[in-house]
Amino acid sequence: MHTQGWLQGLTEHASRLVDEPLRETIAREPDRVVRDTIAAGPLTLCLARQRLDAAAWDALYRLALRTESQAALRHMLDGAEVNRSEGRPALHTALRTDLGRGAAAVNGFRQAGEARREMARLAERLWAEGVTDLVNIGIGGSDFGPRLAIDALAAGQAAKLRIHFLSAPDGHTVEALCRQLDPNSTALLLVSKSFSTEETLLNGRVMVDWLSGRGPVLAATSKVDKAAEYGVQPDAILPMWDWVGGRYSLWSAVGFSIMAAYGVEVFQRLLQGAATLDRHALEVEPALNLPLRHALVQVWNRNALGYDSLAVLPYDQRLRLLPTYLQQLIMESLGKSVSADGSRLLDVSTAPVIWGGPGTDCQHSYFQALHQGTDTVPTEFIGVCQPAHGHRAMHQSLWANLLAQSEALANGVANDDKHRRYVGNRPSSVLMLDELSPEALGSLIAFYEHSVFLQSVLWGINAFDQWGVELGKVTAKRIAPAVADPTVSADDPVTASLLGHLHRKNTE
Incomplete structure (x- = not known):
């Protein structure tokens, strides 16, 4: 559909309404509030x-x-390739509902159920082993959703574990957190779909060294081999999939910290609430x-x-x-x-x-x-x-x-005094x-x-x-050697100047 056509139609209505006070628009439509x-x-x-x-x-x-918007929603739920630039479906809804009718959606719903059973098994293990604190190590979609849910539900639920979050690789945050924790009763959860997220791996390495084998290390990732190479035991790795984007993933093993904190039933209720809106939006x-x-x-x-x-x-x-x-x-x-x-x-x-x-x-x-x-x-x-x-x-x-x-x-x-109008x-x-x-x-x-x-x-x-996110990551990797070694030069003149200032201050 050509954009200008529908936009012109909307702007004509906006031009008609622009000079009408909102209270008058409301007053001339008696049924408006209902x-x-x-x-x-x-x-x-x-x-x-x-x-x-x-x-x-x-x-x-x-x-x-x-635009056939609700039909598009049906296509997404059924597992159509809606993420066209990466050639993938987007099946976060399959993590919580069986409304999807396509083979990919049906299979995704089955896999999500199996993953939840693994999540429950690991949560039971942490509770039985006397773990009191779990550190969720992830960034972006591996942090925002679980952090929101843990905070939002705290007043109404009895917590089985205290949950802490590490996202940015900031040594001040790590040191402050470690001062609060006992490594003998702390577990770590590394959350990274690719298991190559630099911030997560940096934080993870520092925390694993601090833990020194005294508490369990878990992972949620689609790259089981990489997590195993990192040192996570195979029976402590929870699955993720390419068909769930990070910012849509709290319903998956990314939300393990929610289940570990508040229990299997609470996590299931969270999914049920989402499923209610899935059906509403679709039907x-x-x-x-x-x-x-x-x-x-x-x-x-x-x-x-x-x-x-x-x-x-x-x-x-x-x-x-x-x-x-x-x-x-x-x-x-x-x-x-x-x-x-x-x-x-x-x-x-x-x-x-x-x-x-x-x-x-x-x-x-x-x-x-x-x-x-x-x-x-x-x-x-x-x-x-x-x-x-x-x-x-x-x-x-x-x-x-x-x-x-x-x-x-x-x-x-209204007021004649413009300061008070x-x-x-x-x-x-x-x-x-x-x-x-x-x-x-x-x-x-x-x-x-x-x-x-x-x-x-x-x-x-x-x-x-989210290709725009990738550019910054790639650029950071290119610049990282020059940050670590003053003898390595940077191509960009502004970056080179800023690096010079950084290195001078670090040697003063």
Whole structure:
């Protein structure tokens, strides 16, 4: 589909709406709040304060129909080669649901079940051997997802093990962590699909030396031979597969630390919550389809209104790591400028910049810019209806602030004093979780996964490769010898100058 055609249709609607205050748009559509509040499982999403009306929604639905977005979702679940630049399917959904009908999906679901049984076996072993602490050593998708889940579920679950995370190869972090741990009751988990991730192997070697054989070393990888060469025993290696990308992998053995911390049942409940959203995304009509409606809003804001960032604002400290997790999921998946088949450069903008942080803390940092800055930033407020504590006044305060900020951004305040004038018309969504249970967390993450994939379909890009990440890795390997040895020169003049400064300071 030629991009300019659908984009022109959307921008015509945006031009029609641009001078209409958002409160007036809401007022002239009496059914708007009901129409734009939709639910799936434990999630409810209110889009009533987005800057679009029924006619604009109709145009977006036509876009979804023309791009066959839900059919594309079916192809992905069934194991079609949706990752075209690497010639692979993307079967993270097979880790949690049997909805996929293709041979690859059916086989993937079977393999995932076998892997979970191995995960349970190893978790039982750690618990029986008196291990008290597990260090998850991985980076990117081998870190963000498990770290988010461990943090988010801590208040509602009794932990069987304490989980620690090592990602960047920073000696300060390693030393601080080792001071907290007893090697006689500590286990290590090295997570790397390729088992060649430099940061993970560096951290792993330091920690294995510190452990000195006094605790078990486990691995999750698709390269069993490399893990064995590293010294991991074969019965302590959990499988990964090429058909699961790192940022979609917490449902696999990458999530072993979640199971080890909270038990097999909790991990299974996490998967069940994700499976609920898989079925919803696949089967529910567009007007009531949570991830599709969300994806259409993102395309509208990015292309019709020209907004280039999105602030994600969870009003619950347990979700404080969600913006970081979504930075990778969204920007690594959608940060593309070429069509999925590689035939052409895009003529529209794709991934917005994702940023944010936990609710009321951020109100005291950058909310000034959200309300009165020169740029409009769409915001995504996330709240949990039922807390896991009994401090009612605190919970009410969080919700009062969440609701107030969404209302204030939309409606603004007129004032003759320009310093005290708020223009309003700043769009936001509110995503509500019934509670932060394992099921709800699984649904939340799967909701964003499906929205990201559907955005990629609408833009015609590949959500599952990340060649832009590779360039930096390759360049770092080329420069590494010059960092280690002052006599080795660098080709780039700026890099050479910076290396000179580094070496001088290290010899002073």
